[in-house]
Amino acid sequence: MSDKVTPRILPGFAEFLPKEQILFNSIYDKIRNIYEKYGFLPIDTPTIELSEVLLAKAGGETEKQIYRFTKGDNDLSLRFDLTVPLARYVSQHEPNLVFPFKRYHISKVFRGERPQKGRFREFYQCDIDIIGAEELPLVYDAEIPAVICDVFKEINLGDFTIRLNNRKILGGFFSSIGLSDKTADVLRVIDKLEKIGEDGVTKELTEVGADEETISKILAFVGISGTTDEILEKLSALGIEDETFVQGVYELSEVVRYMRAFNIPEKNFAIDLTIARGLDYYTGTVYETMLNDYKKLGSVCSGGRYENLTGFYTDKKMPGIGISIGLTRLFSQLLDAGIISAENASLAKVLVIPMDKDALPFALSTASKFRSEGIATDVYLCEKGMKQKMKYADRLGIPFAAIIGETEMQNGVVSLKNMREKAEQLTLTPEEAIQILK
Amino acid sequence: MSDKVTPRILPGFAEFLPKEQILFNSIYDKIRNIYEKYGFLPIDTPTIELSEVLLAKAGGETEKQIYRFTKGDNDLSLRFDLTVPLARYVSQHEPNLVFPFKRYHISKVFRGERPQKGRFREFYQCDIDIIGAEELPLVYDAEIPAVICDVFKEINLGDFTIRLNNRKILGGFFSSIGLSDKTADVLRVIDKLEKIGEDGVTKELTEVGADEETISKILAFVGISGTTDEILEKLSALGIEDETFVQGVYELSEVVRYMRAFNIPEKNFAIDLTIARGLDYYTGTVYETMLNDYKKLGSVCSGGRYENLTGFYTDKKMPGIGISIGLTRLFSQLLDAGIISAENASLAKVLVIPMDKDALPFALSTASKFRSEGIATDVYLCEKGMKQKMKYADRLGIPFAAIIGETEMQNGVVSLKNMREKAEQLTLTPEEAIQILK
Numbered sequence: 001m002s003d004k005v006t007p008r009i010l011p012g013f014a015e016f017l018p019k020e021q022i023l024f025n026s027i028y029d030k031i032r033n034i035y036e037k038y039g040f041l042p043i044d045t046p047t048i049e050l051s052e053v054l055l056a057k058a059g060g061e062t063e064k065q066i067y068r069f070t071k072g073d074n075d076l077s078l079r080f081d082l083t084v085p086l087a088r089y090v091s092q093h094e095p096n097l098v099f100p101f102k103r104y105h106i107s108k109v110f111r112g113e114r115p116q117k118g119r120f121r122e123f124y125q126c127d128i129d130i131i132g133a134e135e136l137p138l139v140y141d142a143e144i145p146a147v148i149c150d151v152f153k154e155i156n157l158g159d160f161t162i163r164l165n166n167r168k169i170l171g172g173f174f175s176s177i178g179l180s181d182k183t184a185d186v187l188r189v190i191d192k193l194e195k196i197g198e199d200g201v202t203k204e205l206t207e208v209g210a211d212e213e214t215i216s217k218i219l220a221f222v223g224i225s226g227t228t229d230e231i232l233e234k235l236s237a238l239g240i241e242d243e244t245f246v247q248g249v250y251e252l253s254e255v256v257r258y259m260r261a262f263n264i265p266e267k268n269f270a271i272d273l274t275i276a277r278g279l280d281y282y283t284g285t286v287y288e289t290m291l292n293d294y295k296k297l298g299s300v301c302s303g304g305r306y307e308n309l310t311g312f313y314t315d316k317k318m319p320g321i322g323i324s325i326g327l328t329r330l331f332s333q334l335l336d337a338g339i340i341s342a343e344n345a346s347l348a349k350v351l352v353i354p355m356d357k358d359a360l361p362f363a364l365s366t367a368s369k370f371r372s373e374g375i376a377t378d379v380y381l382c383e384k385g386m387k388q389k390m391k392y393a394d395r396l397g398i399p400f401a402a403i404i405g406e407t408e409m410q411n412g413v414v415s416l417k418n419m420r421e422k423a424e425q426l427t428l429t430p431e432e433a434i435q436i437l438k
Numbered sequence: 439m440s441d442k443v444t445p446r447i448l449p450g451f452a453e454f455l456p457k458e459q460i461l462f463n464s465i466y467d468k469i470r471n472i473y474e475k476y477g478f479l480p481i482d483t484p485t486i487e488l489s490e491v492l493l494a495k496a497g498g499e500t501e502k503q504i505y506r507f508t509k510g511d512n513d514l515s516l517r518f519d520l521t522v523p524l525a526r527y528v529s530q531h532e533p534n535l536v537f538p539f540k541r542y543h544i545s546k547v548f549r550g551e552r553p554q555k556g557r558f559r560e561f562y563q564c565d566i567d568i569i570g571a572e573e574l575p576l577v578y579d580a581e582i583p584a585v586i587c588d589v590f591k592e593i594n595l596g597d598f599t600i601r602l603n604n605r606k607i608l609g610g611f612f613s614s615i616g617l618s619d620k621t622a623d624v625l626r627v628i629d630k631l632e633k634i635g636e637d638g639v640t641k642e643l644t645e646v647g648a649d650e651e652t653i654s655k656i657l658a659f660v661g662i663s664g665t666t667d668e669i670l671e672k673l674s675a676l677g678i679e680d681e682t683f684v685q686g687v688y689e690l691s692e693v694v695r696y697m698r699a700f701n702i703p704e705k706n707f708a709i710d711l712t713i714a715r716g717l718d719y720y721t722g723t724v725y726e727t728m729l730n731d732y733k734k735l736g737s738v739c740s741g742g743r744y745e746n747l748t749g750f751y752t753d754k755k756m757p758g759i760g761i762s763i764g765l766t767r768l769f770s771q772l773l774d775a776g777i778i779s780a781e782n783a784s785l786a787k788v789l790v791i792p793m794d795k796d797a798l799p800f801a802l803s804t805a806s807k808f809r810s811e812g813i814a815t816d817v818y819l820c821e822k823g824m825k826q827k828m829k830y831a832d833r834l835g836i837p838f839a840a841i842i843g844e845t846e847m848q849n850g851v852v853s854l855k856n857m858r859e860k861a862e863q864l865t866l867t868p869e870e871a872i873q874i875l876k
Contacts, residue, residue: 003564005494007530007751009484010512015527017534018479018541025480037809039816041456041834042463046560047546048505049515056443067486067514069507071550074448076505078486089453092445096455098833100820103456108485112509132820139798139819150809202618207773261799263806313445345828348477360577361699368701371475371588378477381577382538382570395536396479 010410013122014328019397024331028106030154031126031325035104037433038147040128043103045085047247051075053088056312065111078110082127083322085308090131091313102142104410106327118336121327129322131309136319138251141285141305142258144323148289150302151325153319157339159292160300163272166252167282168306169235170273172245177217182208187276190222194274222274226254231271247286255285283307287323297333301325344420346397348378349437352414353389355405363404366414366437369430370402375437393419402433450553451560457835461695462769463775466544468592469564469763473542476585478566481541483523484497485548489513491526503549503740507544516548520565521747521760529751537571538578544765554775557767567760569747570741574690574757577741579723582761585738586727587702589763593862595777597730598738600702601710604690605720605742607673608711615655625714628660628818632712651763660712686722693723721745725761735771739763741876784835787815787875790852791827793843801842804852807868808840813875831857840871 009015016024031293036042049326050069054077064184067078082105090101098180106126113119130140145162149344152160170190189204196204198219205215220273224234235249254270259269277286286304291297303323310318350370363379370377378398393401402414403425415425416433428436454462474480482618491504492515505516517523520543530541544564550555566585568578574792583600590598608628612621629643634642636657643653662672673687690709697707715724724742729735729748741761772778788808792801801817808815816836831839840852841863851862855870866874 002755004751005491007526008488008491009526009530010486010488013484013486015483017531018481021480021482024482036785037812037814039814041785041787042459043454043456044459044462045453046451048448048451048548048560050446050448053446055445067507067509069505071505076448076854088445088447092447093455098830103817111488122486135843137820143817143819170553258798262800263803313442317443317616347474347479351477358695364699365701373474378540379581381581382575392536 009122011121012113014120014332016178017342019342019345020335020346023335023340023342024327026345027155027331028124028126028327031151031327032106032343034151034154035128036128036148037150037197038128038300040102040104040147041192043086043089043105043108045079045105047078047087047108048076049079049088051077051087051184052135054084057084057087061236065113067112067163080111081109082107082125082324083129085130086127086131087309087318088313089317090318091178091310094133094268094314094316099131100136101131102128103131104128106111118329118333120332123326123328126325126327127322129309129320131318131320134225134317136321138254139258139322141251141255142262142264144303144321145259145269145287146262146264148287148323149268150185152289152291152301157334160268161290161292162269162301163275163288163290163299164252164255164301165273165275165286166248166255166284167276167286168244168248168284169252170240170248170276173221173240174218174242175240176245179210179214182202182210184280186210188219188238188353190274191276217273220418224273228266228271229268232256236294244307251284277304278426281306285321294334294337294339297330297337297354344397344399346399348376348396348398350375350377350400350416351389351393351396351398351434352377352379352402353386353393354379354381355386355403357383358406359404359409362409366402366404367431368432370434373434375434390419400437448559450551450558451759452558452770454676455780457780457783458773460764460785461773461778461780464783465769466562466564466592466765469589469765470542470544472585472589472592473544473564473566474873475588476540476566478540478542478585481524482545483517483520483527485516485544486514487523487526489515492522494518495522496527504549505550505553507827509567513762515698518549519547520545520563520762521567521626521712524567524569525747527695527758528756529748529754532571532752532754537569538574539569540566542566542739554704554799555768556771558770561764561766564765565760567747567758569756569758572755572757574759576692577696579689579693579759580700580702582741583697583707583725584700584702586725586761587706590727590729590739591727594703595729595732595772598706599728599730601706601726601728601737602690602693602708602741603709603711603713603724604686604722605724606682606686606722607690608686608714609681610686611678612656614678614680614683617648618651622718624656627657628712629714631660636721646785662711666704666707666709669711670694689722715740719744732772732775732777735768735775735846737770744857758761782835782837784837786814786834786836786840788813788815788840788854788871789827789831789834789836790815790817790840790842791824791831792817792819792839793824795821797842800847800850804842804868805806808872808875811872811876812870814873828857838875 110122171183185208232253282304284305288299289301305318305321309320352363352367354360367377367379401417413427416428417425548560610623623646670691720742722743726737727739742757745757747758790801790805792798805815805817839855851865855863
């Protein structure tokens with residue numbers, strides 16, 4: 001009988017083997033690097049916050065998912081997104097921040113949902129937001145997709161489309177057909193168009209209380225198609241005089257114009273009038289991003305503009321715009337679908353192998369030379385047979401082995417073996433080896 | 439009356455302004471980079487684990503500090519260090535890992551202590567460990583300080599000393615003077631020598647039950663001084679025949695010999711027989727690291743060798759060696775003491791400023807050129823006066839402003855202003871500007 005505890009983690013929590021982690025980190029780094037290149041500033045907020053502060057706005061489904069507990073006299077919660085901590089951060093530190101405040105935040109969030117495939121209870125979000133003091137010009141609505149465009153070019157998952165809409169267009173349209181009191185309900189239904197089809201939407205709209213004529217107007221409206229410019233023209237040509245609608249069409253046109261000024265390729269964006277985003281707080285531009293070769297994954301990067309981020313903490317009006325990549329989910333989906341593979345993921349470029357103890361000093365000084373040239377270098381320091389030493393490099397996916405025995409020491413050289421090709425070993429000076437490893 | 443919630447975080451939790459965060463991240467990146475250069479593999483474990491698994495080993499003080507709670511049927515805890523999750527990870531994934539398993543883990547840990555200056559309830563640890571299957575050669579005890587040496591050279595906080603000892607020397611010595619049943623107590627007292635002095639130690643050792651003669655032997659022993667080689671000679675010359683003692687002296691000599699093979703400069707390490715490390719699980723080499731110009735900070739990087747990491751989860755013996763940097767604490771201390779300053783911390787190298795809307799396309803294409811050369815570039819997109827635009831760059835600490843108005847557009851140039859010097863603006867092509875910004 002063993003008194004050992006079975007080592008395990010909870011369902012719904014992600015944990016990767018080292019090679020997968022290397023691949024995960026490489027995507028993480030690419031996202032971070034692009035965010036920084038655009039001048040976004042890093043912040044890092046506590047994982048644990050006071051429930052009173054963190055849940056000022058929450059309710060319903062969100063609140064049920066919170067990891068909430070007491071410690072001493074404190075009612076505490078783990079953050080469930082990076083937006084509420086941002087609102088709290090901006091309100092708290094406002095005098096010390098520079099506006100427009102462009103921040104990125106890449107960190108874990110926690111949601112105690114029922115675990116299911118592709119859903120995690122603890123996962124990384126990669127957020128950027130731009131917060132204005134009192135106002136934020138529309139041109140920033142075009143900077144966000146410019147960043148996203150560079151991110152997905154860098155991650156290199158094939159063609160992608162940033163789908164755009166404006167909540168004012170939808171809201172104004174519904175108002176114009178007399179459904180403004182049901183805008184939220186109708187938006188929620190339309191958001192499902194791709195999932196449940198026209199029939200499903202018709203059924204649910206009927207339940208909401210729309211008559212047949214209204215439903216057909218709605219379906220015709222969200223079905224407007226064509227090039228970006230054609231859609232904008234068709235929207236104007238509808239002749240709807242609702243102020244919100246007119247403002248929405250104006251904003252969308254402006255954002256498109258600015259996106260072109262940002263040189264975002266036409267193939268990487270498209271207006272899609274069916275996008276509403278489920279959340280209630282978006283008030284203008286909304287985005288979703290589709291990987292065109294892997295549409296099954298759904299939107300991999302979503303967000304939009306909101307009128308007031310900080311209403312629960314301060315009277316100052318803080319409009320903003322932001323977007324989020326759910327990295328843990330995206331990464332797991334890409335891995336499971338075989339779109340990316342961690343098989344050859346290795347940070348170390350070379351494994352230095354001293355043949356015996358006498359070779360150690362020369363092996364270590366060679367490793368040191370490699371590292372000083374920026375080459376990540378591991379050294380195998382156990383006294384094992386050559387087969388086992390090579391197996392270590394092979395299993396770790398390290399692309400080169402630099403073998404150092406008596407002959408190599410005497411001649412001040414290394415025997416460099418390419419682990420992925422069946423080629424001959426090369427006898428090289430450390431300097432020559434550096435050229436190849438680089 | 440306002441119904442607003444006061445935005446605030448809990449005492450004992452760290453949160454930095456963006457400039458400080460940039461500085462924090464730059465140190466984080468340097469540590470990570472050195473860890474990776476030595477072939478350490480990244481892992482990232484869940485923040486939340488099952489209490490049964492995480493607390494298999496814990497007890498007493500540690501257990502009181504745990505953030506522990508239930509969610510549904512699960513008894514959960516936040517990790518309080520990165521060592522227990524490592525033990526769990528290695529036991530769980532053992533068939534898929536390659537040994538010796540060299541892993542780094544940089545992440546937050548959580549301890550609900552009473553908050554006090556320099557102590558945090560949520561903080562980053564930067565750990566490396568090397569785990570052997572059944573055995574791990576002594577040479578790895580020298581690789582760890584080689585990594586630490588490179589880390590502190592890179593962080594650049596002046597001279598530092600890695601202090602070394604071996605728990606077997608202490609244990610064997612106490613056994614030789616008939617105190618082996620009180621080794622743990624005596625070690626705990628000796629660990630405080632620097633804090634409470636010889637008198638304090640004498641008093642506490644008397645309480646533990648040591649007589650005057652024994653105490654003077656202990657103080658003479660831990661007072662052995664000299665160069666590294668002199669200390670090793672004096673230890674051998676004591677003529678103590680206790681097996682554990684002899685083994686400890688042998689191990690320490692070997693580790694020193696290997697450290698020299700790793701080319702660790704003599705000035706960066708020293709034997710210190712007073713180091714015991716409070717934790718019970720170290721069984722061989724132990725380390726502490728002192729910044730010689732800031733000794734008040736205490737040890738900034740500590741660790742050692744342990745015989746069996748995974749005893750609570752598996753029968754397989756897994757010896758290892760590791761070290762940890764408490765980054766949040768170190769960073770806060772350095773900042774508070776004025777040793778480092780975030781005043782000029784900026785990721786963006788340049789702020790592109792379009793004078794008006796007409797200048798936008800040229801400004802954006804210039805920013806794009808800068809970024810494609812790897813230059814982090816922010817663009818100011820609000821319509822404000824020039825003074826306010828410059829103030830944005832100034833407050834963010836961005837070192838250059840590239841101003842683009844009608845004249846610049848017509849001539850395809852930018853006016854580049856060095857924000858930190860009072861020099862004249864330079865009129866440059868984007869390509870010339872890139873040379874300066876790089």
